[in-house]
Amino acid sequence: QKEVEQNSGPLSVPEGAIASLNCTYSDRGSQSFFWYRQYSGKSPELIMFIYSNGDKEDGRFTAQLNKASQYVSLLIRDSQPSDSATYLCARRDRDDKIIFGKGTRLHILP
Amino acid sequence: KAGVTQTPRYLIKTRGQQVTLSCSPISGHRSVSWYQQTPGQGLQFLFEYFSETQRNKGNFPGRFSGRQFSNSRSEMNVSTLELGDSALYLCASSLSLQNSPLHFGNGTRLTVT
Numbered sequence: 503q504k505e506v507e508q509n510s511g512p513l514s515v516p517e518g519a520i521a522s523l524n525c526t527y528s529d530r531g532s533q534s535f536f537w538y539r540q541y542s543g544k545s546p547e548l549i550m551f552i553y554s555n556g557d558k559e560d561g562r563f564t565a566q567l568n569k570a571s572q573y574v575s576l577l578i579r580d581s582q583p584s585d586s587a588t589y590l591c592a593r594r595d596r597d598d599k600i601i602f603g604k605g606t607r608l609h610i611l612p
Numbered sequence: 613k614a615g616v617t618q619t620p621r622y623l624i625k626t627r628g629q630q631v632t633l634s635c636s637p638i639s640g641h642r643s644v645s646w647y648q649q650t651p652g653q654g655l656q657f658l659f660e661y662f663s664e665t666q667r668n669k670g671n672f673p674g675r676f677s678g679r680q681f682s683n684s685r686s687e688m689n690v691s692t693l694e695l696g697d698s699a700l701y702l703c704a705s706s707l708s709l710q711n712s713p714l715h716f717g718n719g720t721r722l723t724v725t
Contacts, residue, residue: 534711545702545716546655553711590655592714599668600645600714604654 506603508591514609521578523606525591528572532593535567535574536600540588549576549589581610613639616717618703624723630691633720637684637705644686645714646678649700658701661686690722698724 507526515521523537534553538546552558552565552574564577574593578585588605595601617636625631637644646658657670661680678688684705690697700721704714 536713538716545719548713548715551711551713594711597668598710599657599660599670601657602647602655 506591506593506601508589508603508606510604511607512609513606514611515581516611517581517583519581521581521585521608521610523576523578523589523591523608525574525576525603526572527574527593529593529595530569530572531596534594535565536592536594537563537565537574537576538590538592538602539585540590540605542587546590578608583610583612586610616703616705616715618701618717618720620720621718622721622723624725625693626725627693627695629693630689631693631722632687632689633701633703633722635686635688635703635705635717637686637703638715641705641707641715642684643706643708643712644680644684645704645706646686646688647702647704648672649702649719650698655702658688693724695724698722 536551537549539549540546550565552567558565562579566575586609588607590605591603592600619634643662645660648656659678660668664680675691680686700719702716702719704716706712706714
């Protein structure tokens with residue numbers, strides 16, 4: 503199965519700053535993309551999904567998709583210590599399977 | 613609305629045994645997917661069911677199997693357990709196939725000794 507690539511981190515960001523999480527993928531047939539947050543010992547929870555090129559905003563979160571560059575990102579504004587978690591990028595492939603990256607660990611420094 | 617329910621939450625088995633995990637999706641969700649999560653490999657796709665039919669299968673050996681019932685509840689079975697099967701097994705449901713996100717249950721933590 504085609505990969506979803508994420509930097510494993512940890513990514514350390516000061517409280518109140520913008521955290522930028524990036525993801526690349528290799529299958530141009532991917533139609534929709536998802537960001538999940540996973541706290542240690544918990545299951546993944548959906549933050550956002552996006553399937554059109556451009557930006558999608560929801561509160562402090564903005565997802566950005568560039569299909570030509572095969573790149574999707576998640577911006578977290580006004581980062582809070584409670585945002586410290588692993589962020590999983592995922593894509594739905596041509597067969598409708600959802601494939602996950604291995605995640606980026608984010609650490610918000612108080 | 614109740615979320616995805618997985619049972620049991622924890623299991624300890626010995627090598628060679630078999631195990632069955634259960635998943636009840638969110639009401640109205642007809643698609644159920646199963647994933648294995650380990651620290652080294654991350655979330656690995658096992659299989660997906662829709663309307664009692666397996667629509668997709670990941671790259672796991674035949675010891676891993678599953679099924680879905682008419683009420684959308686799903687089970688997965690692992691036979692002849694190996695130490696490497698120790699993992700968090702996550703079930704997720706979705707409303708439909710196209711563009712729908714997955715909603716995860718709390719998972720079943722399987723330890724094989």
